[in-house]
Amino acid sequence: MMLKKTCKMVLDGLLMLGIGCAVLLVGEVVLQLLYDDKVASPIAYRYDEEYLVALKPNVQKTYVRKPQNGGQTIVWKTNGEGFRGNALRADSDLRLIVYGDSNIQARFSDLENTFAHKLEQYLRKLAGEDVEVVNGGTVGFGPDQSLIRFAKDADRYRPDLVIFHIFADNDFGELFRNRLFEIDPQGRLVKNSHPRTIDQLIEKDSGFKGWVNSLLLVKAIGKILKAVKKDDAPEDLMRQYLEAGAGEYAVYLQSGSRRFSHFEDHYDLDMALFPQGAAAQAKVQLLEAVLKEAHAVARGREIKFAVLVQPSVIDLTENFRISYEHFRQYPEYRRKNLTDAVKNICLENNIPVLNLYDVFFKNDPSSLYFVAPNNHWNDAGQDLAARATATYINDRFLSPGRE
Helix, strand or coil: CHHHHHHHHHHHHHHHHHHHHHHHHHHHHHHHHHCHHHCCCCCCEEEECCCEEEECCCCEEEEECCHHHCCCEEEEEECCCCCECCCCCCCCCEEEEEEECHHHHCCCCCHHHCHHHHHHHHHHHHHCCCEEEEEEECCCCCHHHHHHHHHHHHHHHCCCEEEEEEEECCHHHHHHHHCCEEECCCCCEEECCCCCCCCHHHHHCCHHHHHHHHCHHHHHHHHHHHHHCCCCCHHHHHHHHHHHHHHHHHHHHCCCCCCCCCCCCCCCHHHHHCCCCHHHHHHHHHHHHHHHHHHHHHHHCCCEEEEEEEECHHHHCCCCCCCHHHHCCCCCCCCCHHHHHHHHHHHHCCCCEEECHHHHHCCCHHHCECCCCCCCECHHHHHHHHHHHHHHHHHHHHCCCCC
């Protein structure tokens, strides 16, 4: 009797499980039929054994802006070389490559509104030449990754000019998180000896986990959970940033292997609040060494080189969850701390540099960035930056009698 009862309970449990799975399966099929445009395509990023992450070639993806940022659906794609945009041309008079992070890749903007595309249009008008600007941006990229990629790309794509975009928000911290370079006792930039490892977020999106994460039901549940989760208070977010920075600096001091994802970055609050602190000074030293090496690579191949500094939304506006208004109690904080750190490195080492801080500050900066949770420049910000950069490049490098 007891055995029969147990068997019945097991069978009933299996039946309920089967019914539940069938309901979920039918629900997933219905969602995929109704929203076929939402069905996941292959992830856009691949592991690179030298600079950790690269865009896959010939990938098409969509990005949906939050309602507060317009709600538009952006379709973006890569070409056969793994750059965002159209195929590279073989007949341009002048080729520029812009290396940088998500602000340059700009998956949140239509191609014609991206910084690289706008820069190409403005330079063609100013220089009167057939200019090609290649979008070398990759989400999460740091200056160290740009250096390694540039050194590999230089001979293959033979650019006439290279721009290193530095996001004065999280790019200093990327140098700690990526663990690609460090400074030896003689003060020289050296490659880290630790073996490269596949990023945890790329790994998560492959295999069975990747399939589960691609299900529309799973995505819907995730969105519901995010909607009910309250944003952290500014003080909590600041504490998180400082604690994260301290952890990253500890790994760097110990010369440890990489522990943080390429895609998980944050504002360099330690540098902003304590620019004379040990962590801030170490970041400056490392960035200086990276930019000097990139400049040397360019000179060795007779490629013109410039650094473009983009200020953080946090230092210029109140669009994000924290802003300069929350830092007033810190006596060392200045709104230009991060941008000036990059600019001073360049000036001290005779590296051409355009700092966009003043340009943005004078042109209603809150209108140049998305609002939280997006911390990037918007279409207007990219347009303004492209106009200023085109003028700088034309005057500095392309006008008769210049470099």
